[in-house]
Amino acid sequence: HxxxxxxxxxxxxxxxxxxHRVAKHLGFHYLDSGAxxxxxALSAKRKGVDLEDEEQLALLASFLPCRFSRGHVLLDDEDVTDLVRAEEVGVAASKIAVLPALREALVNLQVSFRQLPGLVADGRDMGTVIFPDATQKIYLTASVEARAQRRYKQLIEKGFSANMEDLVKDLTERDARDSARATAPLKPAPGAYILDTSDMSVELAVQTVLDLYAK
Ligand code: CDP
Incomplete structure (x- = not known):
């Protein structure tokens, strides 16, 4: 198992x-399902596929020519690591994530990441849908303000422009979309440990997860 x-x-x-840090510490594989x-979303934009065309998007997702290598994300052999993190790509991702056929098309790919010695899977429905039999389930959250500040820092560091007011609005809209959708809505999985990191350092959050897993 x-x-x-x-x-x-x-x-x-x-x-x-x-x-990512928990995976590194344990020597486990890492699945960034949001990627x-x-x-x-990026592939659809480039191929001119409409963000509401569920069938075409599902087709794109089932043959996604992507690779993950040492923290880099490749699409058709192009390094798109920074590009996929752009806020507009995130917004588009959250829009298409409501489509059941698209979600279904990504299931096998996600499950295939479960390899020895183990996996840390990051997303919205990892504990509820993709790995319901997970060894340890965590629901990581923080206040909207703390999250907007983190996202701001992240975007600026990557050389994107950002402003707090827009970010708070974006986060709130995205939370609403992720939680309200009919398929795989964002919610804590049964048995998940709820970790609020609003006033917690990354180190402490990582240690808490490691301690829970070791128990
Ligand atoms: O970095 P951020 O948390 O904003 O986004 P992400 O984890 O990269 O995911 C991008 C979008 O994909 C999210 O806004 C979700 O709507 C969607 N997503 C999902 O529906 N299910 C997952 N397992 C992962 C992401």
Whole structure:
């Protein structure tokens, strides 16, 4: 039985950073499931596929020519690591993520990341839909203000422009979309440990997850 730690939570809650560090510490594989939604959105934009065309988007997602290598994300052999993190790509990803056929098309790819010695999976439905039998489930969250500040810092560091007012609006809209959708809505998985990181350092969040897993 291959161990899986799922880390689900709202946008900009720090899941990515925490999940990545936990994976590194344990020598586990890491699945950034949001990147798959972002890659599908980017690919759709480039191919001129409408963001409401569920059938075409599902087709794109089932043959996504992507690779993950040492923290880099490749699409058709092009390094799109920074490009997929752009806010507009995130917004498009969250729009197409409501489409059931598209979500279904990404299931097998996500499940295939479960390999020895183990996996840390980061997303919205890792503990509820993709890995319901996970070894340890975490729901990582933080206040809207804390998340907007983190996202602001992240975007500026990557050389994108950002403003706090727009970010708070974006986060709130995205939270509403992620939680209200009919398929795989964002919510804590049964048995998930709820970790509020509003006033918590990354180090402490990582240690908390490691301690829970070790128990
Ligand atoms: O970085 P951020 O948390 O904003 O986004 P992300 O984790 O990269 O995911 C981008 C979008 O994909 C999210 O806004 C979700 O709507 C969607 N998503 C999802 O529906 N299910 C997942 N397992 C992961 C992401």
């Amino acid at each position: 291959i161990p899986v730690i799922t880390i689900d939570g709202p946008t900009a809650s720090g899941k990515g950073t925490v999940a 798959l939604y972002r890659l599908t």
